[in-house]
Amino acid sequence: MNLISAELLKLRTTSLWWIFAVSMVPLYGLALGYNWLTTSVITEMDVPDEGPFGLISMQQIVSNLYTSGQFAGVLLVLLLSAILVTNEFFHLTATATFLTTPRRELVILAKMAVAVLIAVTVWLFTTGLNLIFAPVALSSTNNESFLGESFVWQAISLNLLVHVLWALVGIGCGVLIRSQIGTTITLTVLYVVGTQIFTAVFAVLANQVDEVFMQLRVLVPTLASELLVSGPQSPEDLPRWVGAVVLLAYAGVAGVLGTLITKRRDIA
Amino acid sequence: MTMSRPNYAEISVERLTKHYAKVRAVDDLSFTVHAGRVTGFLGPNGAGKTTALRMILGLVTPTSGTATIGGVRYVDMPDPIRQVGAILEASSAHRGRSARNHLRIICRAAGLPDQRADEVLAMVGLNTVGTRKFKGYSLGMKQRLGIAAAMLGDPRVLILDEPTNGLDPEGIRWMRDLLRALAAEGRTVLVSSHLLGEMQQLADDVVIIAAGRLIRQGPVAEVLGSTAGVARVRVRTPQPDQLAAALRDAQLEVTATPDGLLQVSGADAARVGHLAFTAGVELHELTGESADLERAFLDLTAGKAGAR
Numbered sequence: 055m056n057l058i059s060a061e062l063l064k065l066r067t068t069s070l071w072w073i074f075a076v077s078m079v080p081l082y083g084l085a086l087g088y089n090w091l092t093t094s095v096i097t098e099m100d101v102p103d104e105g106p107f108g109l110i111s112m113q114q115i116v117s118n119l120y121t122s123g124q125f126a127g128v129l130l131v132l133l134l135s136a137i138l139v140t141n142e143f144f145h146l147t148a149t150a151t152f153l154t155t156p157r158r159e160l161v162i163l164a165k166m167a168v169a170v171l172i173a174v175t176v177w178l179f180t181t182g183l184n185l186i187f188a189p190v191a192l193s194s195t196n197n198e199s200f201l202g203e204s205f206v207w208q209a210i211s212l213n214l215l216v217h218v219l220w221a222l223v224g225i226g227c228g229v230l231i232r233s234q235i236g237t238t239i240t241l242t243v244l245y246v247v248g249t250q251i252f253t254a255v256f257a258v259l260a261n262q263v264d265e266v267f268m269q270l271r272v273l274v275p276t277l278a279s280e281l282l283v284s285g286p287q288s289p290e291d292l293p294r295w296v297g298a299v300v301l302l303a304y305a306g307v308a309g310v311l312g313t314l315i316t317k318r319r320d321i322a
Numbered sequence: 323m324t325m326s327r328p329n330y331a332e333i334s335v336e337r338l339t340k341h342y343a344k345v346r347a348v349d350d351l352s353f354t355v356h357a358g359r360v361t362g363f364l365g366p367n368g369a370g371k372t373t374a375l376r377m378i379l380g381l382v383t384p385t386s387g388t389a390t391i392g393g394v395r396y397v398d399m400p401d402p403i404r405q406v407g408a409i410l411e412a413s414s415a416h417r418g419r420s421a422r423n424h425l426r427i428i429c430r431a432a433g434l435p436d437q438r439a440d441e442v443l444a445m446v447g448l449n450t451v452g453t454r455k456f457k458g459y460s461l462g463m464k465q466r467l468g469i470a471a472a473m474l475g476d477p478r479v480l481i482l483d484e485p486t487n488g489l490d491p492e493g494i495r496w497m498r499d500l501l502r503a504l505a506a507e508g509r510t511v512l513v514s515s516h517l518l519g520e521m522q523q524l525a526d527d528v529v530i531i532a533a534g535r536l537i538r539q540g541p542v543a544e545v546l547g548s549t550a551g552v553a554r555v556r557v558r559t560p561q562p563d564q565l566a567a568a569l570r571d572a573q574l575e576v577t578a579t580p581d582g583l584l585q586v587s588g589a590d591a592a593r594v595g596h597l598a599f600t601a602g603v604e605l606h607e608l609t610g611e612s613a614d615l616e617r618a619f620l621d622l623t624a625g626k627a628g629a630r
Contacts, residue, residue, distance in 0.1 A: 056430055056432070056433045057431055059430045059431075060428075060430035060431035063423065063426060063427050063430055064416075064427055067416075067419045067423040067427070068416055068418045069418055070418075141416065145414060145415070145416040145417060146414035147414060147415060147416055149381060149410055150414075150415070150424075150428060151431070152380075153379060153381070153402065153403070153408055154402070154403050154428050154431045154432050156380045156397040156399070156402055157397070318383065320381065320382040320383060321376070321381040321382065322372075322373075322376060322381070322382060
């Protein structure tokens with residue numbers, strides 16, 4: 055608990071957290087606006103609720119509305135988590151940290167705990183706003199709030215899970231890459247455009263080499279995340295839980311490998 | 323502030339070795355640092371001082387050998403901050419964080435009360451600037467903050483890597499008085515430096531290394547005695563041959579330099595003056611060269627700095 059308290063104080067005593075918090079507001083606004091607009095357009099088109107495999111179902115629209123801010127929220131959680139680690143090397147505070155706590159794995163565990171707290175906080179922030187604005191958006195487009203539907207609460211819960219898993223991936227990557235700039239750029243690129251790039255790569259591989267590659271694309275973390283959040287989009291897609299397992303595996307492998315390396319690495 | 327514990331602790335380095343890809347940064351190094359004394363850790367640049375200190379503190383893993391403090395490896399200490407305080411050259415704080423918060427973070431992690439941060443800030447005279455961000459600190463203030471961090475746990479052992487770097491003369495004097503006072507309280511103080519004159523005033527013992535290996539260890543006076551205990555005298559005379567003969571007759575070692583100077587070892591100025599007077603030789607200059615740590619150090623490490 056001492057270490058978690060120390061890590062929280064580290065986070066609170068630089069300007070980093072509020073820069074992230076401030077940038078979260080407009081990003082959330084954009085996401086909500088986009089989802090609101092989509093809802094109103096789709097409602098006017100009068101798309102029937104045709105289940106999970108339709109072009110775009112009402113269920114999915116409503117889920118998106120109740121998880122507005124997920125894309126930006128997860129990105130910020132991912133980066134902030136990674137920076138919790140890379141900061142120590144960037145600002146040469148690793149020496150003081152590991153002199154105080156020579157059992158380095160405990161430091162990494164404390165950082166993971168703080169990253170999860172950040173993930174929960176961001177999720178609480180966007181979810182709180184979503185529970186206010188999504189019903190407003192739905193009623194403004196002459197829809198009911200869907201708050202009685204279990205799929206809404208499932209989407210909100212999965213949203214939390216995705217935030218937490220990406221926080222752990224962030225810590226793991228921060229430990230592995232260590233360079234502040236390198237980590238930030240790698241993770242941003244992977245997260246923001248990785249999905250498109252890897253979807254294209256796997257589509258080409260599936261087309262040219264073997265159909266099995268289409269199944270393997272779930273190994274890409276962003277695609278695993280998408281599968282977890284949105285569920286299977288076509289009958290041949292894998293079930294949701296596979297996405298969760300893949301993300302958890304990334305977080306676990308990066309975290310364990312990174313911790314082992316951190317334990318052995320010379321701090322000079 | 324803690325339960326009973328021995329109030330002294332030795333640092334014991336045994337056959338400590340660190341190999342990097344092609345360099346033996348520290349090579350089979352053994353020495354002991356005693357409590358209640360200031361021990362100077364000396365060596366030319368690149369001698370392996372910092373690597374050795376970082377191995378003692380568990381930041382760098384030795385290739386072989388051990389380093390213990392009070393019989394325990396640093397990494398095995400449950401409360402290292404309360405046992406050992408350290409200032410390392412590269413130790414630093416986050417630029418955007420205040421000094422006080424930097425110290426409070428260490429307090430939290432070590433389970434010390436937050437007010438310890440204010441106590442040590444007052445101790446090093448930074449209490450009025452504790453809320454200022456680290457990036458606004460001068461080098462001297464950073465060194466004081468380093469001391470403050472090292473003293474948080476009221477440790478019985480202090481390990482300092484070049485703590486006087488960047489300090490002005492007043493700061494150096496402050497640091498010297500502080501370290502002497504801490505040693506006088508029975509604490510073990512190990513301090514590395516390349517400022518040899520400084521070390522001669524500060525240290526009780528010295529450990530001299532070069533190219534990662536131990537050259538000499540012992541009390542300052544003893545190390546000086548072993549290398550330069552034989553006094554040297556410089557003499558200028560219009561009759562150098564006559565004087566050299568007289569000095570050699572008295573079993574002294576004499577070296578003549580081309581410009582008419584004689585270097586005499588094995589006697590002090592009074593003896594050389596007396597011998598010259600007895601021999602009827604006129605003297606134009608008679609200078610005793612006192613033994614100092616710097617010359618002892620240069621003699622001991624000569625030719626070894628580049629031999630790696």
